[in-house]
Amino acid sequence: MTADRAQTLVWDWTIRLFHWLIVLLIPLMWWTAEEGMMDWHRRLGLTMFALILFRLVWGVIGSWTARFVPMIKRLRSVPAYVRGLIACRNGPSFGHSPIGSLAVFALLAALSIQVGTGLFSVDVDGLESGPLAILISFKTGREIADFHELNFNILVALVALHIIAVAIxxxxxxxxxxxxxxxxxxxxxxxxxxxxxxxxxxIASVVIVAASLYAIINAG
Known part of the structure; x- marks a missing residue:
């Protein structure tokens, strides 16, 4: 192994920070919802929204291993890659592997749906609601809240699969x-x-996130 290869930077600091903040936020958001700490749940939800939006923007204009286009191209290799894994033939990837790329898109989709539905959700009594629930009817807000709960189960399943895959x-x-x-x-x-x-x-990513957060917070 050469000294240069030993120093190969694969993930920039924004991707690493995003990853570990998501790891922290998911259980915190579950706990605050279970304990009825809805003020904190909303704050954490807006933090999650900011992180997800940043990741989506960064997937377009960020560093090479953060971008979605290389990951999309690698999806074509998923079947061959899986066959290699079954045969215990695994070559390290610069960035996400084909199956890792698939996992990224699945998790980002579930997280985006979770955050998006949370913005419009309304509780049974109509006392607690997301910051954008004012834009829709109570009935629609309740339907979205039900889907918000269902999607969380899907998100947990995806997280569990991710942890199992990392262990394997x-x-x-x-x-x-x-x-x-x-x-x-x-x-x-x-x-x-x-x-x-x-x-x-x-800077562009942060500005987009900040402007979006400002719009949501002041929507009511």
């Missing part, structure tokens, strides 16, 4: 996916592109 990679395929998500670096891949946080792209 670690203990069966001998590929540690957690450490690179902490350090950002891998020593067993050849770089395809430079992973770099461009200041203007970061």
């Amino acid at each position: 990679y670690r203990f069966v395929l001998k590929d540690d996916l957690v450490r690179p998500m902490v350090t950002g670096r891998r020593g067993d891949v050849e770089p395809v592109s430079t992973v770099k946080v461009r200041p203007m792209a970061l």
Whole structure:
């Protein structure tokens, strides 16, 4: 292993921060909902909205391994990649593997639906509601709230599958996916592109998120 390869940056700091904040927020949001701490649930929901929106924007204008286009291209290789995994043939990827790309899109879709429905949800008594529930009827808000609960179960299932997959990679395929998500670096891949946080792209992403948050908070 060369010194250069040992220092290969795979994940920029924004992706790593996003990942671990999501890991923290999901159980916190579940707990605040279960305990009826709806003020905190709304605050955490808006934080989740900001993170998801940032990730979606960053998937277009961010660093190479954060972008969606390379991941979409890798989806075509999912069947062949899965056959390789079954045969315990696993080559490290610079960025998301084909099945990792599929997992990213599934989790982002579930998280986006969870946040989106939360913005419009209304509780049974109509006392607690999302910041955009004022734009729809009570009946529609209740229907969305039911779907919000259903989608959370789907999200939990996807998270469980993700954890199981990470464990399989670690203990069966001998590929540690957690450490690179902490350090950002891998020593067993050849770089395809430079992973770099461009200041203007970061500023643009933050501005879009801040403007969207402002619009939602002041919608009522």
